[in-house]
Amino acid sequence: MGGQMQQSNAAAAAAALYDHPGGGALHSAGPAGDAGDTVMARWLQSAGLQHLASPFASTGIDHRLLPNLLMQGYGVQSVEEKQKLLKMLRNLNLNGESGSEPYTPTGHSSGAMAAADGFFSPELRGELGAGLLDLHAMDDTELLSEHVISEPFEPSPFMPPFGKGFDDDTDAVTSRQQRGEAADTSIRLPANEKEISIKESNVAKIKVVVRKRPLNKKELSRKEDDIVTVSDKAFVAVHEPKLKVDLTAYVEKHDFCFDAVLDEHVTNDEVYRVTVEPIIPTIFQRTKATCFAYGQTGSGKTFTMQPLPLRAAEDLMRLLHHPTYRNQRYKLWLSYFEIYGGKLFDLLSDRRKLLMREDGRQQVCIVGLQEFEVSDVQIVKEFIEKGNAARSTGSTGANEESSRSHAILQLAIKKQSEIKESKRNNDTNESKGGKVVGKISFIDLAGSERGADTTDNDRQTRIEGAEINKSLLALKECIRALDNDQIHIPFRGSKLTEVLRDSFVGNSRTVMISCISPNAGSCEHTLNTLRYADRVKSLSKSGNSKKDQVPGTVPPASAKESSLIPSLPVTVESEDALAVTQVMKVGDTSRRAFDKDAPSYGSTVESDRQPTTSSNYPFSVKEQPSSSPQVTPSTGWRMVG
Numbered sequence: 001m002g003g004q005m006q007q008s009n010a011a012a013a014a015a016a017l018y019d020h021p022g023g024g025a026l027h028s029a030g031p032a033g034d035a036g037d038t039v040m041a042r043w044l045q046s047a048g049l050q051h052l053a054s055p056f057a058s059t060g061i062d063h064r065l066l067p068n069l070l071m072q073g074y075g076v077q078s079v080e081e082k083q084k085l086l087k088m089l090r091n092l093n094l095n096g097e098s099g100s101e102p103y104t105p106t107g108h109s110s111g112a113m114a115a116a117d118g119f120f121s122p123e124l125r126g127e128l129g130a131g132l133l134d135l136h137a138m139d140d141t142e143l144l145s146e147h148v149i150s151e152p153f154e155p156s157p158f159m160p161p162f163g164k165g166f167d168d169d170t171d172a173v174t175s176r177q178q179r180g181e182a183a184d185t186s187i188r189l190p191a192n193e194k195e196i197s198i199k200e201s202n203v204a205k206i207k208v209v210v211r212k213r214p215l216n217k218k219e220l221s222r223k224e225d226d227i228v229t230v231s232d233k234a235f236v237a238v239h240e241p242k243l244k245v246d247l248t249a250y251v252e253k254h255d256f257c258f259d260a261v262l263d264e265h266v267t268n269d270e271v272y273r274v275t276v277e278p279i280i281p282t283i284f285q286r287t288k289a290t291c292f293a294y295g296q297t298g299s300g301k302t303f304t305m306q307p308l309p310l311r312a313a314e315d316l317m318r319l320l321h322h323p324t325y326r327n328q329r330y331k332l333w334l335s336y337f338e339i340y341g342g343k344l345f346d347l348l349s350d351r352r353k354l355l356m357r358e359d360g361r362q363q364v365c366i367v368g369l370q371e372f373e374v375s376d377v378q379i380v381k382e383f384i385e386k387g388n389a390a391r392s393t394g395s396t397g398a399n400e401e402s403s404r405s406h407a408i409l410q411l412a413i414k415k416q417s418e419i420k421e422s423k424r425n426n427d428t429n430e431s432k433g434g435k436v437v438g439k440i441s442f443i444d445l446a447g448s449e450r451g452a453d454t455t456d457n458d459r460q461t462r463i464e465g466a467e468i469n470k471s472l473l474a475l476k477e478c479i480r481a482l483d484n485d486q487i488h489i490p491f492r493g494s495k496l497t498e499v500l501r502d503s504f505v506g507n508s509r510t511v512m513i514s515c516i517s518p519n520a521g522s523c524e525h526t527l528n529t530l531r532y533a534d535r536v537k538s539l540s541k542s543g544n545s546k547k548d549q550v551p552g553t554v555p556p557a558s559a560k561e562s563s564l565i566p567s568l569p570v571t572v573e574s575e576d577a578l579a580v581t582q583v584m585k586v587g588d589t590s591r592r593a594f595d596k597d598a599p600s601y602g603s604t605v606e607s608d609r610q611p612t613t614s615s616n617y618p619f620s621v622k623e624q625p626s627s628s629p630q631v632t633p634s635t636g637w638r639m640v641g
Ligand SMILES: Nc1ncnc2c1ncn2[C@@H]1O[C@H](COP(=O)(O)OP(=O)(O)OP(=O)(O)O)[C@@H](O)[C@H]1O
Pocket: 212, 213, 214, 216, 264, 295, 296, 297, 298, 299, 300, 301, 302, 303, 304, 399, 402, 403, 404, 445, 446, 447, 515
């Protein structure tokens, strides 16, 4: 068995589910086979592939061979099915090896498999290697610490049928939210703070979610086609209308896979549940979380982002009153500012211009940013409305302006100090609130196409476009640098990345919501957005692999930082100490040069990474069989069900 697990290909991993010490026939039969049928069927069903299970079940083919047979094409009808299957098999594979490697049955195989509960028996876990059945330890669940992984959308398809299933939970949460009921029970508190701190990694953890908006009235009146299809809550396909040189029309299909893809019917409540709700408890565990919306103007970034802080504040306040934290002197603080034309403005203080500066510890802080303690959801709502109003009236054209600025709303949990703050620091503003325990930032990015908006005759518009270009490029370059394990992370490439820096290092959680328009006229922007998201997603993939280090060694992200910046506040204590003296800290401690060779935004599409298929038949794409996996493995959290 050990040898088999060293090979550890995906098929073998799946097959190992049917392995049990004790030996037995390759062709399973009887009760064990039935149990295998059930679990395999449930596994396939979780991705809508239940029809693949029945032919094998009825013909009595060994379950251990099933994953391999499936990947070889038995019963699999389409590329999409193959992709789904591949993704599921990859999720079983701890070592990230190909899921299409041949499976070699071992002599230890057994038909005497226990009932479903047996999958979780200690000896079986031991046999299979840590984590094979422990989906909490798997690559694409790493974003969450254990207490959060038990959130409703996380259960594995292999979970034995005790308690409620995923679908039940989802329905319950959704219907509760639709009824406007309290969400207290959905926020699971960590059982043990220490345990969580130990498990938290210094490697950035990212979840990439795509949201498709419905066709709007204008698009409908123009009879524009909806060219975006969403399937199984994780896959999105863009059907790009194209013309050959001989003017024959055809459709090129671009397939993507993300942690979650939300279609046009998904409510804002559900967006919150999938994106932000799971990370709320981690804010109390010294986590810096960031949720940002990316996409072209009019794709739904503001529509998506605006309800999130209020819901988050609601849940944070609920946790503040939870017995675990009630007596900790924790308070919730709110600030709201904007990056517009490369300058910072306080949206809660009459658009007062703010300065970002580095202090003696090479920590970036925003001087003068007003923070407000909030203890009531209604007050939070008023602040958000005030900030939104300041944002949209800040320049001549309201919508224009919102699409040209990055708006950043932060909710911070601070531990109130017993010592008079003014004694600690001369700057009363900077000492406000106490030590930062954790925070979550909501960032409504400028319209992504604005960066390419360099042809505008208006000088101001061109400058703004260039600034947006710079910040979105810098964001991408930071991600690329982290992805490539580069020593120099160009956080200082823009104000935006300086602010976002702590989203990518340290104890962080990042959720990117890529908003896309469904109409044919937006196809190019939609593809650019999805390619950008795909790039961000790969950061998580690399990050996860960094976790497989020998215990005791410094994770690469941390090593990079600490080698360059001895004063980086990697420990809670030093971080807290710094937080006392600053209103908002974004720890860009690097002296790194921005990568000047970086290609300009809009021309940096990794088209080679982009899986495409093409057809001569508009909207009935004949899919080309692919010899290699077309979908990059799922990263971050998984959306199941
Ligand atoms: N999922 C959705 N369901 C229904 N309407 C939506 C959805 N997403 C966006 N809309 C509508 O589409 C329009 C544009 O959305 P929004 O203003 O959020 O775009 P944006 O990406 O923030 O644009 P900008 O970058 O210009 O600020 C709005 O009228 C909004 O109500």
